[in-house]
Amino acid sequence: MEKSVFKYRIEPNRVDFTGRISVSSMFDMILAAAGEDAHTRGFGVDALAVNDYGWVLSRICFELDALPKEYSDLTLYTWIGGYNRLISTRNFQLADAEGKEFGRAVSQWCMLDFNTRMPADMNTMAKAHEGNMVDAPEPCERPRRLLAVDSEVVGSHKVAYSDIDFNHHMNTMRYIDLIFDSMPIEVIENLQSVRMDINFVKEALYGDELSIYGNECDGVRQYEFRNAAGEVLCRAALEIK
Amino acid sequence: MEKSVFKYRIEPNRVDFTGRISVSSMFDMILAAAGEDAHTRGFGVDALAVNDYGWVLSRICFELDALPKEYSDLTLYTWIGGYNRLISTRNFQLADAEGKEFGRAVSQWCMLDFNTRMPADMNTMAKAHEGNMVDAPEPCERPRRLLAVDSEVVGSHKVAYSDIDFNHHMNTMRYIDLIFDSMPIEVIENLQSVRMDINFVKEALYGDELSIYGNECDGVRQYEFRNAAGEVLCRAALEIK
Known part of the structure; x- marks a missing residue:
């Protein structure tokens, strides 16, 4: 199994007043790629909706060494790293037009049962995961568990x-x-x-x-x-x- | 000159809680197509920025007979209908997967001088407009002039x-x-x-x-x-x- 590859260009409607993509647009881009990849492989939100299930993001971390400018090209790699009863892990890498890695993310998803709004057992999706996992190192440290702070x-x-x-x-x-x-x-x-x-x-x-x-x-x-x-x-x- | 044609599919990140594209996402789609078309033809925001000018939307009307659902395909047609000293007019038509028209828009743009934040004379863009206008009927009634109302x-x-x-x-x-x-x-x-x-x-x-x-x-x-x-x-x- 290979990583899925998406090519993007930063359109003007994605950039902020600095002329660079905004962090939330960057998240939108990787989450849209995740949705598209899952859809293509037969376990997208549309497939899950048949059983009244949906993917819900539980934790994510995202590292960006730079924010690409308007009209720059980038390549996004995404793959499922593994899963357990509650969590499916999807990884991302971003490379600029010269092929240099400038970003990476690890996302952890659970499956929500919309009838109860409680997490469903990921093993019901075991078939979907099989043959769709890529044996590659995680691109960065996993999402940290964040504790309450004085604020x-x-x-x-x-x-x-x-x-x-x-x-x-x-x-x-x-x-x-x-x-x-x-x-x-x-x-x-x-x-x-x-x-x-x-x-x-x-x-x-x-x-x-x-x-x-x-x-x-x-x-x-x-x-x-x-x-x-x-x-x-x-x-x-x-x-x- | 022919209308420019763009093909889109309604991705899940564009739909609202009803499972249909939101009106603001529909606007985002047509305005992104306008930007892309202008960019391709050499008078996009990037070309204008060289002179510290930019396109600014002055008036727009948008008619939608229906809001497409998630994962439906649509075709967008856009073309410049004409221009005068202050306004350049860009038209849009939207058709569903069966080719049936379900939406149309007329947009009027002025060119903003970012140094003064005042409108610039469109004739400076006359060359860009020449050869880029399409002789086709406007798809619907132009944007109305809206007056103050009690509110x-x-x-x-x-x-x-x-x-x-x-x-x-x-x-x-x-x-x-x-x-x-x-x-x-x-x-x-x-x-x-x-x-x-x-x-x-x-x-x-x-x-x-x-x-x-x-x-x-x-x-x-x-x-x-x-x-x-x-x-x-x-x-x-x-x-x-």
């Missing part, structure tokens, strides 16, 4: 129509947008490289009132999303250089 | 990093998102067809505090975006069936 409110948001996706919950890119929107814009303007770890704990649903807590310590920015009941929905950590 | 505040928004694009102003899709986010979600769930007219009056810039005014009368929803100084930035009207 203060840096933003708030009520989950709206445009935030929710086909899974009826707030989209990964919107978490990232809200995190970046809460930062001083100079941090984004001067960003050279980033590692981002995200842990999804509980879904944010339409109408939920979110509070975003943030903290910066030793060059690491940590964030936590909580709902009105104070429940933790998502934690993220960013190392920005 | 009340239906939303507010502070322009954030993720709202602004390479032009340093709030992106068209974010206006549409904010309009749809202010509607009762049942209206979107039951939406069968829509005509949307938008007039852009003044740019919304990073940090601007926007108020969104809305009004519903005789089946037409009208919206107006104003900044903290009370200046009108954008007006939109929607006929939803």
